[in-house]
Amino acid sequence: MEDVVKIENVSITYAGDKEPVPAVRDIDLAVGRERILGLVGESGSGKSSLVGAMLSLLPASSRIDGHILIDGADLYGLTPKERRAMRGRTVATVSQDPFTALNPVVSIGRQLLEFQHRLAGSRREKLENAKKMLEQVGIADADVRMKQYPHQLSGGLRQRVAIAAALLVRPRLLIADEPTTALDATTEAEVIEIIRDMRGAVDGSIVFVTHDMGVVSRLCDDVAVMYAGELVESGPVAEVMERPRHPYTAALLACDPSRIKTTSGDLPTIPGTVPKPTDLPPGCIFSPRCPKVFARCRREAPALTAAGPSRVACHLIEEADAAA
Ligand SMILES: Nc1ncnc2c1ncn2[C@@H]1O[C@H](COP(=O)(O)OP(=O)(O)OP(=O)(O)O)[C@@H](O)[C@H]1O
Ligand SMILES: [Mg+2]
Incomplete structure (x- = not known):
């Protein structure tokens, strides 16, 4: 399978106020062509940092080690100018708050025209493309909407509109960082449906960041589970959902509202909190919260190991292999 994105040994360190913050550590991950990857993990697990690095959107004071290859081009081997040129063309994004992507004082039509400024074609063709794209994302009265402003x-x-804007450039990689958190449940379901329908308009792959395992199972082909800045499990969605091998993945699934049938209305949560990148526990980073912890976990960090079609960073995998 051809990989559109390859993330090799990527670590991200923020300058921090008092000390460096190693927010993302040694991630290895690939996104195949025409695949939708779900990136999940609790708040603070480094999801936005990792996609921020793919979008060249991290603060200048942050340090990125390792390599991010998009279509074989090493993003951080490019000049800042070349890298910026990839954003909005090769790599496009839909963020949590569409207000940040849209200019409040410019009409929708004009903005959709401007999003295409690096593409060939006449103004008329571009306006026509914008209208068609609005219709494709389910906006019926596209002509009227083109004349309106975001607040309307x-x-x-x-x-x-933000999805249409991102897709107009036919990106090789579309990154959606929690694009539905600001929406109500019905609208959320519609937006997910649109992204699923529109996957053909992305001439490459999609990375979808979410807290929600239910969204992953509805939308994604592959999933990568992050915890406190590290990748703990990745694999095809069906496999990871059916056979979560990392206790953290199992805990996330156990907390997924769409899988739980409680009568009390109380949702289970994972006891404890995600450690801060500046205060990580020794051994396995999940060991202080892990229901299956044993002595080795508190001493030694597990390496990411192949387990069936998945990759998992947990000593239980090796112990099971040794016992077999
Ligand atoms: N500019 C920054 N300077 C210092 N630390 C930062 C900065 N941005 C993020 N961090 C820290 O990096 C870690 C990862 O944050 P990040 O926003 O990538 O997580 P996330 O998984 O996207 O979380 P959420 O689900 O809340 O969006 C956190 O501990 C956060 O406090
Ligand atoms: Mg985030």
Whole structure:
């Protein structure tokens, strides 16, 4: 399978106020062509940092080690100018808050025209493309909407416009960082549906960041589970959902509201909190919260190991292999 994105030994360190913050550590991950990868993990696990690095959107004071290859081009081997040129062309994004992507004082039509400024074609063709794309993301009265301003649109419509804007450039990689958290459940379901329908408009792959395992199972082909800045498990969605091998993945699934049938309305949560990157436990980073912890876990960090079609960083995998 051809990989559109290859992340090799990537670590991200923020300058921090008092000390360096090693927010992402040694990630190895690939996203195949025409695949949708779900990136999941609790708050603070480094999801936005990792996609920020793919988008060249991290603060200048942060340090990125390792390699991020997009279509074989090493992003951080390029000049800053070349890298910026990839954003909005090769790599496009839909963010949590579509207001950040849209300019409040410029009409939708004009903005959609501007998003295409690096593409060939006449103004008329570009306006026509914008209108078609709005229709494709389910906006019926595209002509009217093109003349309106972002504040005249509902949150769900704005997010559709943001998706249309990102897709107009036919990116090789579309990154959506929690694009539905600001929306109500019905609109969220619609936006997910649109992304699923529109996957053909991305001439490459999609990375979808979410807290929600239910969204991953509805939308994604592959999943990567991050915890406190590290990759703990990755693999095809069906496999990881059916056979979560890392206790953290199992715990996330156990907390997924769509899989739980409680009558009390109380949702289970994972006891404890994600450690800060500046205060990591020795051994396995999940060991202080892990229900299956044993002595080795507190001493030694597990390496990411192949387990069936998945990759898992847990000593239980090696112990099981040794016992077999
Ligand atoms: N500019 C920064 N300077 C210092 N630390 C930062 C900076 N940005 C993020 N961090 C830290 O890096 C870690 C990872 O943050 P990040 O935002 O990538 O996580 P996330 O998984 O996207 O979380 P969320 O689900 O809340 O969006 C956190 O501990 C965060 O406090
Ligand atoms: Mg985030």
